[in-house]
Amino acid sequence: MSVRERARKAFHATRALGLPDQEVTPVLEHLLKLFNNNWDLIESEDYRALIDAYFELKENKGEDDRKNVVGDYGESSRLPKRLCLQDPEDQASPTKGSARQILSPEELGKPSVNLQQGATFLNKKDSSSSGCSNSCKKPQQQPVTCDKNRPLHIINDITKGTENVKISLVGEIGNQELPKFTYMRDNIIYQDAYVHISLARVADEDCCSGCSGDCLSVSIPCACAHETGGEFAYTTDGQLRDKFLKACISMKQDPEGHDSVYCQDCPLERLKNEYKPEKCKGHLVRKFIKECWRKCGCNMQCGNRVVQRGITCKLQVFWTREGKGWGVKTLQDLPKGTFVCEYVGEILTNTELFERNLKGSGNEKHTYPVTLDADWGSERVLKDEEALCLDATFCGNVARFINHRCFDANLIDIPVEVETPDRHYYHLALFTTRDVRASEELTWDYGIDFNDDEHPIKAFKCCCRSAFCRDVKR
DSSP states (O other): OOHHHHHHHHHHHHHTTTOOHHHHHHHHHHHHHHTTTOHHHHHHHHHHHHHHHHHHHHHHHOGGGGGGHHHHHHHOOOOOTTEEEOOGGGSOOOOBTTBOOOOOHHHHTOOOSOTTSOEEEOOSSOTTOOOOOGGGOOOTTOSSOOOTTSOEEEESOTTTTOSSSOOEEEEEOTTOOOOOOEEOSSOEEOSSOOOOOOGGGSOGGGSOTTOOSOGGGSSSOOGGGGGGTTSOSBOTTSSBOHHHHHHHHHHHHOGGGSOEEOOSSOHHHHHHOSSSOOOOOOEEOOOOEEOOOTTSSSOTTOTTOSGGGOOOSOEEEEEOSSSOOEEEEESSOBOTTOEEEEOOEEEEEHHHHHHHHHHSOSOOOOOOOEEOOTTGGGSSSOOGGGSEEEEEEEEEOGGGGOEEOSSOOSEEEEEEEOSOSOTTSOEEEEEESSOBOTTOEEEEOOOOOTTOTTOSSOOOOOOOOOTTOSOTTO
16 A cells, blocks of 8 residues: 555544644654654554544643644654653563563653654553543544543564564553563473474485475475375465365364374373373364475475465554453455464473463463374374473464454464474464455464363353354353
8 A cells, every 4th residue: 555545544534533634744744753654553443543642742732732733743852741662672572592571561661762663652641640631532423532541552563573574562451461471483492392303304205305496386296295185285376275275174163073083191181180091082183284394405485385484464463342352463455375373382291381370370361372282193102291282371472362263263273394294293373264354353263172171271261252152151
């Protein structure tokens, strides 16, 4: 979309509130400089940043100074009362050594002169102030209200440059704290998990060392396509093939209609009763995508290297209004079968996760962990260090904010083999199940059995509002 078109839409939104173009123009120009021409931050939440900045300025100046808007923004570096810049070091940060940097509400209030790192809107009169003066009132027909009880926080990039694209965070948070976590682009072992990655373990028949360039450009699929029935899972456009995607969706929506494998000594049942575990309830035989890797002869632009290249979609973390907490929405239209992101977290054994939950006070907020059980039934006995899961509570990527939706979610999780043929560990990639429009919330079905009260990972109260919601006790 062109700058002219984006400006036209911004003025259309402010005119609906009865705001004069000549007064909005300098405010918009100032915010563009402040956000380093990042229109996404201005357009989010129905132009909330622009509208709040305008009314804040009106409150500061008063009715008698209405004509001096240009002077205030053009000649002074002072910002509106609720607008203060965020220190770039106070954003969600990547892991460096053993240090852990977190998003902190207290730190977010620190001023900074770096205009390119994002911003947070706070009440500068008093950080604990909850009142809203009469001069802050707006026309009744407006879609956005001025509520100082719920200040707007904006972070330009929670990934701090670790991803291919910036991922912003916007939300009216009120008493809700910003999420405290360490942003990581890749999974990392917590402690005892056994993940053996080596070139020697990749057999010649499991790679395409004789390929060059793009494997998808040749007429005969290479060895890496063997896992998906002799043809690649991806199209030349980078989306999943429709046939493969439909098969994965069918498995997700109707697991009982597909094959399952059963452990002789199931790790989940051992956690429930170590001395007398019950029989395994079964694990779905999942479809895998096998991507080319370092032992392959193709280059990094090969069409069979989608997930390992990372996030390319424009995403935003936002505060939902349906009681689901933080969520993720797309800022662009996404075609069906598009790779959105990988679910990234700490790699734990199931025992480590169980012990981590026991040590908690019960008041902590956790992300729902993912069990990597797609290949558990292929071995007679699975050791504890080989029964793995991903937990993004303390360390993770943007996927930790994606909410659950029963049955008809617009994303699906698919196992992806990259570094190792050992499927005790694999990547969990999220793809769109249909065309998704810009500004639509992204959701995926966690696969929770809400009726299993004995499961080591306790289910939450589902708020998905799907007509097919499985939480019948809600």
